[in-house]
Amino acid sequence: MALDMGADDENPLSASQRRNRMRRRLTIRCFAFLLAAVILLPALTGCSLSGYFDWLGNQFFGNGETQDTTDRLPEETGQSETEQNKTTVDDVIVDLTDSAYSYADMQADLAMLAACYPDRFSYESFGQSFDGRQLYWCRIGNPDAQHKLLVVAGMHAREYISSHVAMAQAEFLLANADKAKTGGMTWGELLDECVLYLVPMLNPDGVMLCQEGISSVLNEKTEESVMSVYRSDLDYGLVPSDVTINTYLRIFWKANAEGTDLNRNYDALWSSYRKILQPCFSNYKGSSPESAPETAAMSGFIRGAGTIDAVLSIHTQGRTVYWDCGQEGSVRSETLSLAQAVCNVTGYSLNTTRNNDASLTDWMVLVRGVPAVTVEVAVGEKYPLDTSQVPGIVEETQTLFAAALYFVVR
Numbered sequence: 009m010a011l012d013m014g015a016d017d018e019n020p021l022s023a024s025q026r027r028n029r030m031r032r033r034l035t036i037r038c039f040a041f042l043l044a045a046v047i048l049l050p051a052l053t054g055c056s057l058s059g060y061f062d063w064l065g066n067q068f069f070g071n072g073e074t075q076d077t078t079d080r081l082p083e084e085t086g087q088s089e090t091e092q093n094k095t096t097v098d099d100v101i102v103d104l105t106d107s108a109y110s111y112a113d114m115q116a117d118l119a120m121l122a123a124c125y126p127d128r129f130s131y132e133s134f135g136q137s138f139d140g141r142q143l144y145w146c147r148i149g150n151p152d153a154q155h156k157l158l159v160v161a162g163m164h165a166r167e168y169i170s171s172h173v174a175m176a177q178a179e180f181l182l183a184n185a186d187k188a189k190t191g192g193m194t195w196g197e198l199l200d201e202c203v204l205y206l207v208p209m210l211n212p213d214g215v216m217l218c219q220e221g222i223s224s225v226l227n228e229k230t231e232e233s234v235m236s237v238y239r240s241d242l243d244y245g246l247v248p249s250d251v252t253i254n255t256y257l258r259i260f261w262k263a264n265a266e267g268t269d270l271n272r273n274y275d276a277l278w279s280s281y282r283k284i285l286q287p288c289f290s291n292y293k294g295s296s297p298e299s300a301p302e303t304a305a306m307s308g309f310i311r312g313a314g315t316i317d318a319v320l321s322i323h324t325q326g327r328t329v330y331w332d333c334g335q336e337g338s339v340r341s342e343t344l345s346l347a348q349a350v351c352n353v354t355g356y357s358l359n360t361t362r363n364n365d366a367s368l369t370d371w372m373v374l375v376r377g378v379p380a381v382t383v384e385v386a387v388g389e390k391y392p393l394d395t396s397q398v399p400g401i402v403e404e405t406q407t408l409f410a411a412a413l414y415f416v417v418r
């Protein structure tokens with residue numbers, strides 16, 4: 009029987025030849041399909057060809073980034089995970105962008121520092137302000153250290169930037185204690201030999217009056233006291249006659265809530281200091297040495313602390329360091345050395361002007377024989393100072409505490 013088998017039938021193939029031909033056709037079709045997929049898919053999805061090949065490569069051969077991350081595991085860099093985390097911006101406790109560093113900000117940061125650095129940081133109250141706020145001191149470093157450095161900030165109300173800077177430097181010291189070095193010693197080694205006592209805000213009532221006005225007072229008697237000083241300053245013509253209470257507090261106020269200047273209330277050359285004779289926004293020395301509760305608490309703390317080796321009193325402004333209290337002998341040369349050490353690390357000028365009398369540094373140097381300098385941070389024409397300069401001040405003073413610690417242990 010004749011069958012129309014078509015052209016192929018003219019050259020009949022064996023069964024094995026047909027299977028081989030089918031395999032070749034199948035292989036060619038599969039290859040063509042894959043080639044079309046490779047070329048057309050990126051075009052259809054908007055993906056670049058190189059990106060597509062990267063993606064393909066990653067599916068088959070793994071992602072190179074995984075290998076990089078593994079290379080940076082903490083164990084291999086010699087840093088603990090905690091240390092690494094502290095170097096990230098998000099974990100900074102003292103916020104340098106805070107426009108007005110308040111008493112509440114400081115309280116929150118003290119609690120956070122104590123939680124994050126329990127081995128090297130603790131704090132407690134050493135008294136109360138006129139309006140009833142707690143006065144805090146911090147212990148940074150070895151509680152049993154042979155030496156002690158005292159740093160006091162926030163003494164003058166409108167100079168509250170000093171509290172902000174002091175708290176930021178406390179954190180910086182702690183965060184870098186095992187890494188940073190001064191004079192060949194790590195900051196942790198310095199803190200083992202010299203404990204840092206920090207009083208970050210000696211005048212919390214004044215700071216809050218300056219930042220938030222008369223509504224910040226906690227007690228009626230405090231409001232009466234502040235309003236009385238305001239009326240007195242108006243009567244004496246010490247301030248413009250049309251200044252409102254809150255503007256007065258914001259741009260002038262330096263004193264505590266009873267109108268005593270805490271840096272004119274110490275028992276050194278107190279009798280001879282007679283610049284202002286009644287409670288005032290500034291420069292009133294008080295009814296007697298240590299009459300202000302804040303000064304009494306500070307002096308009592310210092311008397312009870314045992315030997316203190318050196319003192320930094322942090323104020324604003326001028327980028328300068330006052331050191332001359334009229335002292336003589338070895339404490340004069342020691343105080344000058346401390347001032348020069350501070351100037352060397354900050355770039356601040358060494359000030360040749362004599363201190364005003366009855367200040368904390370006068371008392372430390374002249375009565376207690378301890379090197380003590382006044383460090384004036386920041387620059388500005390009028391108060392309140394522009395707080396946007398805080399990050400810059402923190403940067404230029406970032407080795408200040410370590411330099412003072414090294415001055416003590418050297």
Ligand SMILES: [Zn+2]
Nearest residue numbers: 164167323324
């Ligand atoms: Zn001051």
